[in-house]
Amino acid sequence: MSIKEEIDRLGRKGVAWNVISLIVGSLIGIYGTFYYEKKPSVNVEVLSAASVFDVHENISRLQILLDSKPIDSKTQTLTVFVVKIINDGRSDVLPIHYDQADPFGFSIKNGSLMEAPTLISASNNYLTQQLKVRADTREKVIFSPAIIEANDFFVLKLLVFHNRNYTPTLEPFGKIAGTNIRVTEVYKEASTPSIFSKAFSGNLVTQAMRSVGYFLGFFLLMIVIAMLVALIVWPFDVISKKRETQRKNEAIKRFKVETKDSKYTKEEINYVIDQYKQHGKSYLESIDKLLSDKDTLLALLKINEQGTEFRKRIRRELSSSIALDLLKEGVVVKNKGGYSVNERKRQALVELIQYAQ
Secondary structure (H helix, E strand, O other), X not given: OOHHHHHHXXXXXXHHHHHHHXXXXXXXXXXXXXXXXXXXXXXXXXXXXXXXXXXXXXXXXXXXXXXXXXXXXXXEEEEEEEEEEEEOOOOOXXXXXXXXXXXXXXXXXXXXXXXXXXXXXXXXXXXXXXXXXXXXEOOEXXXXXXXXXOOOEEEEEEEEEEEOOOOOEEEEEOXXXXXXXXXXXXXXXXXXXXXXXXXXXXXXXXXXXXXXXXXXXXXXXXXXXXXXXHHHHHHHHHHHHHHHXXXXXXXXXXXXXXXXXXXXXXXXHHHHHHHHXXXXXXXXXXXHHHHHOHXXXXXXXXXXXXXXXXXXXXHHHHHHHHHHHHHHHOXXXXXXXXXXXXXXXXXXXXXXXXXXX
């Protein structure tokens, strides 16, 4: 690839990356402004649910008593629930956040407590000592307004009596200012196959067909994304090219006015103008830089003379392409003593660079 092609490619790529950066930056700004909030979030996680007994038939000689009353083991059961209450938000829950008239807690649907809730662990000593948990009724558990810092938690054990045909559920109630309170039944999610296991289940034939489908889907997605980016970038590219053309025309106009009665020939003026029109100021600056470094210029011309490909560093490869172009255009002239630079063309080039600032 010649230096001309490389400069043109980088110019187009720069417009695309500017547009993409603008879009990504805007999306990040929108997220930070409207979606990222530094506030607490309380999650009531039901970690496990284990039956105390598992008898599904009436056995005449077996009797299960609860508070001295028999239980119909075929239709009724006792379940131990382990529940974790965690602040998984980005801010702390403070006592002033609680509404004293509407305390925080949860109710038990389709079941009732058979004993007071038990605090079995907490993330810190403060919660262990200061948090108070009480059963307001056999269907409601209420917490005292304790400080729950971000990522802090405590774990309860609940013994729930219920009908076998209905699984008890927890529903949060109460008000904590600026806090989202929700329930997650973790134990049910654990028994459900993950997306990963679903995606890679099946025999070899199934996996092969699925892999082909994934590849084609990814390929089509990349095409759609590329088309969308192209549609977004295209108008900006058109505007950028138009402005660049206007800047070039203005610089060329000033250059022609200043060099109208100068010592430069028409051929010399046309050469630098053509190079600037086609490839821009960066290309002219690359030419001037190489012409200033005569040792490198001579070395590159000799390498090209011998047909050697010098590609260890891209900068040298592009400089080699410039050297050949300069030789072809007569900016560098080969003579018996080696090579010499056409200083008139070089000076014309330097002046046009100044007008292109």
